[in-house]
Amino acid sequence: MGAGNLTPEKYYRLPWNLADNAITWLEPTTKCNLYCDGCYRANDPDGHKPLEDVIGDLEQLKKVRKSDGISIAGGEPLIYPHIVDLVGYVTSQGWKPIIITNGTMLNPQIITDLSKAGLVGFTVHVDSHQHRPGWNGKTEEELCELRANIAEMIHEAGRGRVSCSFNATIYRDTLKDIPALTRWAQEHIDLVQTLVFILFRLAKVDPRFDYCVAGRKLDPSEAELLRYNVDHDAAYEDVVVPDVVEKIREACPTYEPSAFLNSNQDGSAIKWLLALRAGRADKILGYMDSRFMEFNQVFHHLLFGTYLAYTRPWAMKNLQFLLPLAPFNGGLRRFFRNWLAEPAGWAKQVYSQTILVLQPPDVLDDGRQAMCDGCPDSMFYKGRVLWKCRLDEIQKFGDFIQSVPKIEAQEEAAPAPELKAMER
Numbered sequence: 001m002g003a004g005n006l007t008p009e010k011y012y013r014l015p016w017n018l019a020d021n022a023i024t025w026l027e028p029t030t031k032c033n034l035y036c037d038g039c040y041r042a043n044d045p046d047g048h049k050p051l052e053d054v055i056g057d058l059e060q061l062k063k064v065r066k067s068d069g070i071s072i073a074g075g076e077p078l079i080y081p082h083i084v085d086l087v088g089y090v091t092s093q094g095w096k097p098i099i100i101t102n103g104t105m106l107n108p109q110i111i112t113d114l115s116k117a118g119l120v121g122f123t124v125h126v127d128s129h130q131h132r133p134g135w136n137g138k139t140e141e142e143l144c145e146l147r148a149n150i151a152e153m154i155h156e157a158g159r160g161r162v163s164c165s166f167n168a169t170i171y172r173d174t175l176k177d178i179p180a181l182t183r184w185a186q187e188h189i190d191l192v193q194t195l196v197f198i199l200f201r202l203a204k205v206d207p208r209f210d211y212c213v214a215g216r217k218l219d220p221s222e223a224e225l226l227r228y229n230v231d232h233d234a235a236y237e238d239v240v241v242p243d244v245v246e247k248i249r250e251a252c253p254t255y256e257p258s259a260f261l262n263s264n265q266d267g268s269a270i271k272w273l274l275a276l277r278a279g280r281a282d283k284i285l286g287y288m289d290s291r292f293m294e295f296n297q298v299f300h301h302l303l304f305g306t307y308l309a310y311t312r313p314w315a316m317k318n319l320q321f322l323l324p325l326a327p328f329n330g331g332l333r334r335f336f337r338n339w340l341a342e343p344a345g346w347a348k349q350v351y352s353q354t355i356l357v358l359q360p361p362d363v364l365d366d367g368r369q370a371m372c373d374g375c376p377d378s379m380f381y382k383g384r385v386l387w388k389c390r391l392d393e394i395q396k397f398g399d400f401i402q403s404v405p406k407i408e409a410q411e412e413a414a415p416a417p418e419l420k421a422m423e424r
């Protein structure tokens, strides 16, 4: 899979790995109040886990993985009855709690309670494939009204201390909406710290492959049992990171990423792509470069012992104070050149905002599975730290499914040994 309009060799490879990562995923519940098309988790009405079990997992996790933040997800974590206590526990252990929510249960009271318990931020999943009551059938652009309401509520009830990010699953039919979402995020740069585009993936059963678990060949109908195996569209075609980059650049031609995670099969194949931009609602003044990202990660690790993912909103403001560092960094120099060129804007607040693109697993032509190398969304499950996007396989089959080219196909592709001998 080529990098297209991207130059990964110039980006900073985030140093995140299995044992020492910026984030770890946690699912206290698998119960949800929505049924999104792209969800990888079966919605279980009895899916709340006892708080003691969740805390027990976190105690085990601490022994095997360093982490700066804990992404509390689900299911819908805001319907988990012990969510405030859980956030309090995560805070007490020195992790930054982040809640990944569909936002339906957000209200000023819960935001205040969670903020008091130490919540650092919300990542709110809003997109047009969620069958959201009251918003069903709305386009991505129309849903921006809902996003703005949520961002304002988080800002006000969180008193500016709780960060607000949005993610959206991107399907082939919503790829065209990325410029509008990118522009909307810029217009709300004072309230929205991060915008995440997650590319939809289908667990397709490919007739070229056999599927095996721990040496046992699965019946194709068994592989069909995977939750992600939803028939969305006969003409389904994967969206890849370069497609999204092209669309972001339609809205913001100066867009330039600076950091990435590669696939575990190819050092130049991008799975996570991160850009950090700085500016105001009316103008983006610059994108930070790879050295700036490296400085942040290394400095944070030296100071606090963990790699950095999430910050409070105050850390995304006042970039002007970094002026003394400009002689040492090209990205900052570019930003300050643009900033100084407009004296009318000197008194105005400047904000930073992250744009993240995430390309989930791909199956390569030879059957190898390309996962995110150094997966930040790994979770602790029965003694293992594993990719949360493939938990379904562990739960149904006890291990991950391997896809291997069918023996018959291999024999057809390669001439039999005696024929080879005759050809010589």
Ligand code: SF4
Residues within 6 Å of the ligand: 271, 359, 360, 361, 371, 372, 375, 376, 377, 378, 387, 388, 389, 390
């Ligand atoms: S491997 Fe799966 S869980 Fe991990 S970051 Fe990639 S998509 Fe997310």
